[in-house]
Amino acid sequence: MKNRSTSLREEIEELIAVGELAPGHHLDEAELASHFGVSRTPVREALIQLASMGIIEMQPRRGAHVATVSAQQLVEMFEVMAEFEAMCGRLAARRMSKEEQAALQAAHQACKEARDVEDPDEYFYKNELFHGLIYTGSHNTFLATQAMNLHRRLRPYRRLQLRVRDRVSNSFEEHANVVQAVIDGDGNLTANLLREHILIQGQRFADLIASLPRPA
Numbered sequence: 001m002k003n004r005s006t007s008l009r010e011e012i013e014e015l016i017a018v019g020e021l022a023p024g025h026h027l028d029e030a031e032l033a034s035h036f037g038v039s040r041t042p043v044r045e046a047l048i049q050l051a052s053m054g055i056i057e058m059q060p061r062r063g064a065h066v067a068t069v070s071a072q073q074l075v076e077m078f079e080v081m082a083e084f085e086a087m088c089g090r091l092a093a094r095r096m097s098k099e100e101q102a103a104l105q106a107a108h109q110a111c112k113e114a115r116d117v118e119d120p121d122e123y124f125y126k127n128e129l130f131h132g133l134i135y136t137g138s139h140n141t142f143l144a145t146q147a148m149n150l151h152r153r154l155r156p157y158r159r160l161q162l163r164v165r166d167r168v169s170n171s172f173e174e175h176a177n178v179v180q181a182v183i184d185g186d187g188n189l190t191a192n193l194l195r196e197h198i199l200i201q202g203q204r205f206a207d208l209i210a211s212l213p214r215p216a
Contacts, residue, residue: 013156078202
């Protein structure tokens with residue numbers, strides 16, 4: 001079960017992703033505590049988590065602010081993420097043990113269960129595990145760390161794009177192809193599939209943002 005600070009972090013993440021908390025916005029602990037009806041302690045913990053992910057910035061005497069990320073920067077970050085995923089996938093297809101492949105298949109099955117109950121948030125958490133297994137399966141610690149850092153940085157935007165119509169079902173089908181390519185040991189196919197999978201995420205996020213009402 002998620003604790004309150006983790007739930008708050010996710011709620012603040014979403015407000016940032018949809019633009020309700022704009023880049024540069026000052027995040028006042030007291031105001032956030034009042035807004036969410038909690039004490040300042042879980043708010044402070046949530047902000048520390050967000051700062052560690054690079055989603056907000058915390059500076060002495062200036063407090064916490066939403067990190068400034070332009071639409072172009074987001075596109076560029078998804079492009080880099082796609083290449084990280086491709087590299088991890090290529091190596092994972094060559095290096096994953098039978099036990100690691102079995103764990104990946106189990107994670108894929110967990111994604112199916114979340115898809116079947118039509119719960120995009122639960123699918124998101126299972127999806128994180130799925131991708132994390134590919135990172136570790138690359139058996140390249142430096143690459144896996146860099147991929148995970150950027151994965152976390154894009155977390156609110158990846159989470160949001162799963163709410164686009166049919167995205168969860170399509171994501172699951174994309175995963176199925178990745179799993180088969182890994183089991184077949186086809187590094188190049190795995191890389192190509194994962195690259196496209198991440199680039200689609202960026203496109204779906206742009207679709208979602210475009211569909212949101214414009215602020216007055």
